[in-house]
Amino acid sequence: xxxxxxxxxxxxxxxxxxxxxxxxxxxxxxxxxxxxxxxxxxxxxxxxxxxxxxxxxxxxxxxxxxxxxxxxxxxxxxxxxxxxxxxxxxxxxxxxxxxxxxxxxxxxxxxxxxxxxxxxxxxxxxxxxxxxxxxxxxxxxxxxxxxxxxxxxxxxxxxxxxxxxxxxxxxxxxxxxxxxxxxxxxxxxxxxxxxxxxxxxxxxxxxxxxxxxxxxxxxxxxxxxxxxxxxxxxxxx
Amino acid sequence: xxxxxxxxxxxxxxxxxxxxxxxxxxxxxxxxxxxxxxxxxxxxxxxxxxxxxxxxxxxxxxxxxxxxxxxxxxxxxxxxxxxxxxxxxxxxxxxxxxxxxxxxxxxxxxxxxxxxxxxxxxxxxxxxxxxxxxxxxxxxxxxxxxxxxxxxxxxxxxxxxxxxxxxxxxxxxxxxxxxxxxxxxxxxxxxxxxxxxxxxxxxxxxxxxxxxxxxxxxxxxxxxxxxxxxxxxxxxxxxxxxxxxxxxxxxxxxxxxxxxxxxxxxxxxxxxxxx
Ligand SMILES: Nc1ncnc2c1ncn2[C@@H]1O[C@H](COP(=O)(O)OP(=O)(O)O)[C@@H](O)[C@H]1O
Ligand SMILES: [Mg+2]
Numbered sequence: 001x002x003x004x005x006x007x008x009x010x011x012x013x014x015x016x017x018x019x020x021x022x023x024x025x026x027x028x029x030x031x032x033x034x035x036x037x038x039x040x041x042x043x044x045x046x047x048x049x050x051x052x053x054x055x056x057x058x059x060x061x062x063x064x065x066x067x068x069x070x071x072x073x074x075x076x077x078x079x080x081x082x083x084x085x086x087x088x089x090x091x092x093x094x095x096x097x098x099x100x101x102x103x104x105x106x107x108x109x110x111x112x113x114x115x116x117x118x119x120x121x122x123x124x125x126x127x128x129x130x131x132x133x134x135x136x137x138x139x140x141x142x143x144x145x146x147x148x149x150x151x152x153x154x155x156x157x158x159x160x161x162x163x164x165x166x167x168x169x170x171x172x173x174x175x176x177x178x179x180x181x182x183x184x185x186x187x188x189x190x191x192x193x194x195x196x197x198x199x200x201x202x203x204x205x206x207x208x209x210x211x212x213x214x215x216x217x218x219x220x221x222x223x224x225x226x227x228x229x230x231x232x233x234x235x236x237x
Numbered sequence: 238x239x240x241x242x243x244x245x246x247x248x249x250x251x252x253x254x255x256x257x258x259x260x261x262x263x264x265x266x267x268x269x270x271x272x273x274x275x276x277x278x279x280x281x282x283x284x285x286x287x288x289x290x291x292x293x294x295x296x297x298x299x300x301x302x303x304x305x306x307x308x309x310x311x312x313x314x315x316x317x318x319x320x321x322x323x324x325x326x327x328x329x330x331x332x333x334x335x336x337x338x339x340x341x342x343x344x345x346x347x348x349x350x351x352x353x354x355x356x357x358x359x360x361x362x363x364x365x366x367x368x369x370x371x372x373x374x375x376x377x378x379x380x381x382x383x384x385x386x387x388x389x390x391x392x393x394x395x396x397x398x399x400x401x402x403x404x405x406x407x408x409x410x411x412x413x414x415x416x417x418x419x420x421x422x423x424x425x426x427x428x429x430x431x432x433x434x435x436x437x438x439x440x441x442x443x444x445x446x447x448x449x450x451x452x453x454x455x456x457x458x459x460x461x462x463x464x465x466x467x468x469x470x471x472x473x474x475x476x477x478x479x480x481x482x483x484x485x486x487x488x489x490x491x492x493x494x495x496x497x498x499x500x501x502x503x504x505x506x507x508x509x510x511x512x
Contacts, residue, residue, distance in 0.1 A: 052406040071408040077400075086274060088399055089455035096396040100407040106389045132454035152407055 004029050005068050005156060005188060006051060011060035013046050019211075020046055024060070026207050026216045028156070033182045033189045035203035035219070037196040037231075042209045044192045045078050048160050051190075068155065071100040076149040076159040078192075079142065084134060090144050091129040094119055097151030119151035122177065124170075138165035146174060150181075157181065158190045163198075175202055196231045245479050253373045254365035254485075258432055258471050260380035264425040265438075266445035266467030267387050270460050271418055273446045274398050279332045280317045280419070282439040284426040286336035287313040289435035290343030292360045297350040303375050306427045313339070314423035318415055340435075363434030363486030365475070376428045383421045390417065395456050433486040441467070444493035451500040452507070470496055 004027035013021040021043035028034055036044050049055040050062055052075060074097070097119065098112040108116075120126040123143045128136065133144060142165045149157060157178075163171050179202065181187040193199035200206055206222040208215040208231070215227055222228040246252050272278050288310050295305035313335065320331045347357050359366075368376070387394065396404040397414050405411045422442075429438045445463040453459045474489030 054402060054405060069408065070406065073406065075403060075406040077402055077406075080402075086399060087450055087454050087456055087459045088395075089457075092395065092456050093399065095392065096399060096403055096407070099392060099396050099404065099409055106392070108392065130455070135454070148403070 003065055005065050007063045007065075008051075009061045009063070011047075011050060011057045011062060013043065013050060013055065014058050015046075021209070022212045024209070024213050026213070028188060028190060030155075030188055031182070031186055033178070033202070033204045034191070034207060035199040035205070036190060036192045036207045036209065037199050038194065038209035038214075040194055043211050044194075044209055045160055047209065048075075048158055048190075048192060051158065072155040074100075074149040074152040074154065074157045076145055076157075076162065078160040079138075079145070079164060086134060088133045089129065090120070090125060090131050090133055090136070091116065093133045093144055094129075094148045094151050097148040100152045100154070115151050119147040122150055123147040124173070139167055139170055142166055143170060143174075150177075153181070153187060156188045156190070158192075160192045161194070162191055163193060163195060178202070200228070200232060241476065241480065245476065250366060250368070251475075251479065253370075254368060254432065255472070255475060257368065257373055257376045257380070257428070258365070258475060259468050260377060260384070261425060261429045261432065262441060262445075262467040262471040263464050264380050264383040264387075264421070265429055265441040266463040267384070267460060268418065268422050268425055269442040269444075269467075270446040270449070270456075270463050271394060271398050272422060272442060273450075275418075277318075277321060278439070278443050279329050280314065280321065281422060281426060281442040283317055283332040283336035284310050284314055284423055285430060285435045285438045287339040288427050288430050288438075289360055290339035290341075290346075292430070292435075293343035293347045293357065296356055296360075297346050301371065302431075303372060303427065306430075307379075307424060310427050311420050311423040314419035315416060318419040322415075359434070360430065361434050361436055362484055363430070363432050363437060365432055365478075365485050368431055372431065376431075379424050380428060383425055386417065386421060390414065394418065399456070433489065437486040437490050440490045440493060444490070444497060445470070448493070448497045448500045451497075451504040466493075466496055 006028040008024050008026050011021070011024045012019060024047065036047065038044050046055065050057050052073065053070060094116050095108065098108055098116055117126070120129055123146050125140065125143050125147055128140065128144070133141065136144065146162070149159065162174055166174065178189055178191065182189050191199060191203065196208070200219055200222060203219050205217065206215060206219050207213070208222070208227065215222055215225065223232060272281055288306050291306040291309040292302045295302040317332050317335065351357065393404070393409055393414055396409055397411050401411055426438055429441055433441055445467040446459065448466055449459045449462040453462050470492040471489055474492040475485060477483065477492070478485045478488040
């Protein structure tokens with residue numbers, strides 16, 4: 001049993017008095033591959049924002065283990081259109097991933113630049129590096145944002161809706177990249193998806209949300225449980 | 238041409254004005270890129286009105302204007318920033334509320350004390366004659382600080398501008414950086430007001446970055462081209478105002494507007510040919 005990196009105890013979230021998530025209890029351990037599943041509006045993104053301290057729970061506690069800080073967490077946000085008319089090259093977009101370092105580092109070092117390049121290559125967007133981010137297709141943009149998360153990779157990788165805009169080929173590549181990072185590099189992975197079926201297949205553990213906690217446990221148990229059966233057999237809910 | 242410059246720089250006050258002007262143009266164009274992209278361009282305009290109010294009060298009390306304005310406007314910048322971040326209040330309307338109140342306070346103070354004299358006109362419309370030697374030293378020091386801080390924090394400033402949520406989640410202190418941006422903007426606005434006037438200073442912030450964004454598509458190229466455009470437009474504007482005795486601020490804005498039109502046409506032509 002490894003020690004939990006993040007522990008959520010009775011966590012609840014609200015927006016302006018509307019409770020969107022109630023009594024969530026789970027933990028993320030080192031080396032886990034956790035899938036957070038649930039339909040649209042079930043509170044997945046809200047929970048992620050809580051983990052990243054972007055949003056405070058109004059009840060309960062989210063505890064980080066001693067060795068863990070925000071800088072150890074890489075984040076793929078669900079796409080917003082904030083970057084719609086922003087002049088930024090692909091390289092610049094990915095370079096934000098190199099900022100999660102300790103202390104005062106004003107400029108990028110050689111290692112940082114190498115990291116940025118490697119991340120671009122891993123997601124197969126190296127050739128696009130001087131292109132304008134806003135002029136890429138949705139799927140290409142998503143790959144760039146994944147590359148940015150990979151560039152900042154330390155211990156824990158959190159991906160909110162990895163699949164959005166990706167074609168099946170790119171999606172497969174991304175899933176195998178995650179698998180590889182998890183198994184070979186020991187990176188802890190938290191993947192959020194409304195696509196319960198595919199997500200559950202890849203992960204070791206499942207947290208199923210519907211504004212409350214429906215299930216938390218091993219993927220095998222989940223697939224055998226009633227709730228797991230009804231959600232995975234019912235194809236795309 | 239060469240003779241014109243020689244004549245211009247034979248006046249000590251003009252030389253000083255050009256030095257300060259180029260530095261302030263650089264500061265405002267760099268910060269302008271960030272403010273425009275963060276949808277904060279209203280703040281620059283609001284700050285200039287607050288600056289006018291504080292300059293009027295300083296003049297009435299007979300204190301050196303910059304020593305009053307810089308702290309007051311920096312404080313106002315923090316306030317406006319907080320307000321714009323708070324989604325519950327209508328940010329842009331509130332900015333207008335604060336800025337017009339400060340402007341009105343300034344106008345009232347002026348009418349009670351000195352009346353509408355040339356000093357006041359200078360604050361409204363700008364004048365390069367308005368700068369004293371002490372002003373020049375302070376302006377040069379402050380604008381060099383702004384430039385150095387901008388360069389040092391360039392990567393982080395890009396990150397909070399491009400995607401604040403991601404920057405925050407990576408452990409970048411976004412609150413502190415936004416405060417830094419606000420403080421630098423406030424200083425730049427106050428410095429620029431003497432030359433451009435309260436009514437025109439925000440154009441110095443907005444024009445160069447919008448012009449560059451017509452043509453350039455990476456953040457770095459937009460930043461560099463804004464800085465160049467801003468400095469060049471300033472220089473042409475000042476020279477024009479010297480040759481034809483036109484108001485400095487308005488001349489600089491006119492040059493900026495012309496360059497904007499040129500860049501906009503370039504972008505249209507580029508798109509046509511790409512099709
Ligand atoms: N900024 C917000 N303000 C108010 N309500 C919100 C906000 N963000 C999300 N919600 C609400 O919270 C609920 C959960 O949203 P979210 O966590 O984004 O769901 P998911 O990511 O699972 O699709 C939804 O009902 C949504 O309407
Ligand atoms: Mg979501």
